[in-house]
Amino acid sequence: MTVVPGDRTPILVGIGEAVHRSKEPPGLEPLALMEQSLRAAEQDAGAPLLAGLDALDVVCEYSWPYSDAPGLLAARLGCRPAHLVYGETGGESPVRFIHEAALRIARGESEVAAIVGAEARYTVDAAAKAGLALPWTPRDDSVKLVRGTVLCHPVAVQLGAFMPTTIYPFYENATLAHWGLTPREAHAESARLWARYSEVAADNPYAWLHRRFTPEEVATPSPTNRLIAWPYTKHMVANPVVNMGAGVILTSVGRARALGIPPARWVHIWGGAAAREPRDYLQRDHYVGSHAQDLVMETVLAQAGGDAAAFDMLELYSCFPVVPKMARRTLGLAGDARMTSTGGLSFFGAPLNNYMTHAACGLVRALRAAPGKAALLYGQGEYVTKHHALVLGADPAPPGALAEDYSVQARADARRGPVPALVLDHAGAAQLETFTVIYGRDGQPTHGVVIARTPAGARLMARVPADDAAALALLTDADRSPVGRAGRTAVGEDGLLVWAFA
Structure with missing residues (x-):
């Protein structure tokens, strides 16, 4: 059946990307890359769409915080959108902005909407290292960006497990x-998957890296591919040092x-669909x-007819x-x-919250x-926390497909089991x-971090000291996972728990 879209049907009609590969000052500031x-x-x-832009969502930007990124960008574009929003942090946020813009257009509240973001950390980091001032729009260092130390439990921060990499x-x-x-099998799966990602990046003119990596290059630690946090090597983690x-x-x-x-x-x-996990990962x-991820995937799969082959x-x-x-x-x-x-x-590049706009x-x-x-x-935001997916089509959607209520939070919450009480002592x-x-930059382990359960079912977090070579060897055994193994904890001199295998 041919679907004839009505006048209010929302559509994506314009896409644009910018990549600035030089780190030499003055470079291009994020506002310039957005424009x-x-x-x-x-x-x-x-x-000519920008002159009539009535909605502008700017993705949360980290490398050069502005006092009013949406207002400054609108002025550069020469437009005055009624909807002018600076987004909250989250890698899924571009997907949400597209979804919400589509719904506003469908309701007749908007006619032309844009979602945009940019980062210039490659230049910012180089200038900071050289002690050079960048002649850009003044940055606002009073802007409070959300960081892991704010999102995570204090014990996770004390143990150094508050960054995505950890x-x-x-x-x-x-x-x-x-x-x-086995850990070896799972690591090989990751390496094969990442090698295929690198192949796509190599053919993408907007990607930061244009090189195909073999699974062995991805998986094997080396001076240029050091271990970051077990089992991930540098080639397996996001690369935020880009200008994009x-x-x-x-x-409509x-x-x-x-x-x-x-x-x-x-x-x-x-x-589409969206849901989230509790923000503090120790409260899951x-x-x-992830119940939230599962429900989001199941929902969009149903929207596509129940078979992923539709994608x-x-x-x-x-x-x-x-x-x-x-x-x-x-x-x-x-x-x-x-x-x-x-x-x-890892290979296209990670302009922090804005990757999904490129996607x-x-x-x-x-x-x-x-x-x-x-x-x-x-897309996903924070630490397996926020999940949002959209189904896009070359042809019009089936009637009624774009629903106002896309949250599947209640169903995700209903699946969630009891959360173990956290004990610190x-x-x-x-x-x-x-x-x-x-691991440190020298490739040597600084310490291990375990999450464990007490006989009563409570949850705890403990450190494995760097000098406990036997325990670290058990944790990094490629042929046997230590998950489920018995151990003991004791309170260390700093008041944090210390783990040892039984």
């Missing part, structure tokens, strides 16, 4: 044991027709998956391998499925070349729930 991206998106649409390994090590894999911007423009079918934008440029928003019921292209968020590994199992995808249109945060650009390009096809855009027997080992 470049939106002007490129307008050119891509082939119509938290996602808890999920990696728990899931591999839950799936019945991306933006998308949405409008009626406005597109009036402006003469041909239907071949349109990409339709079919629907387990680490062998001819996908973007599964890729800050760390465990994220797409969990998602593809819920979707029922084969291990060798292509899960990115963009190249992944949206990649999927739009792919859908324009594939009439009748659909795509899945899935347990001395005695415990069973290992999950763990990681944190």
Whole structure:
């Protein structure tokens, strides 16, 4: 059945990306990269859209905080949007902004909306190292950006487990044991997956790295690929030291027709879903998956007819391998499925919260070349915390597909089991729930961190000292997961718990 879209049907019509590879001052500040991206998106649409922009969402930016990024950008663009928003932190936020913009257009509250973001950390870090001042729009150092020390329990901060690089390994090590894999098997799966991501990045002109990595290069520690936190090497973690911007423009079918934008440029928003986990990762019921991610994946799968084969292209968020590994199992995808249109945060680059805007650009390009096809855009924020997915289509959505209420939070919460009480002073027997080992820049372990359960079922967090070579060897055994093994904790001199295997 041919669906004829109504005038209020929301569509993506313009995409734009900007990459500035030089770190030499003065470089391009984030505002300049944002402006470049939106002007490129307008050119891509082939119509004068920015002058009539009535909604502008700017993705939370870290490398050079501004006092009013949306207002400053609107002034550069020469427009005065009624909806002018600076987003909260979260890698899923571009997906949410696109979804919300589509709903506003469908309600008749907006006609032309843009989502944009940029980072310039490559230049900022180089200038700081050289002691040089950048002649950019004055930064606002009073802006309070959300950081791990704010989101995590104090004991996690004290043990050094409050950064994404040290938290996602808890999920990696728990899931591999839950799936019945050895650490070696799980690491090989991650390496193969990341090598395929690098192949996509190598062919993407907007990617930061244009090199194909073999699975062995991804997996094997070396002077240029040091261990970060077990089992992740440098090539397996996101690379935020980039200068990149991306933006998308949405409008209504009626406005597109009036402006003469041909239907071949349109990409339709079919629907989506969102949910989140408790922000403090120690207040979650387990680490062998995510109820929020599962419900989001199951919902968009149903929207596509119940078979992941309906998604001819996908973007599964890729800050760390465990994220797409969990998602593809819920979707029922084969291990060798292509899960990115963009190249992944390790190889394409990780402009922090704005990666998914680049991913949206990649999927739009792919859908324009594939009439009748659909795509899945899935982003994640914080620490397996916030999940948002959108189904995009080259053709109009089925009637009623774009629902106002896209939250699946209640169903995700209903699946959540009891959360173990957190204890800080347990001395005695415990069973290992999950763990990681944190490494210094010299490639040597600084310490291990374990999450464990007491005989009464309470949860604790403890340190494994760097001089406990036997314990570190058990934690990093490639052929046997230590999850479930027995140990004991004692209170150390600093008041934090110390773990030893029984």
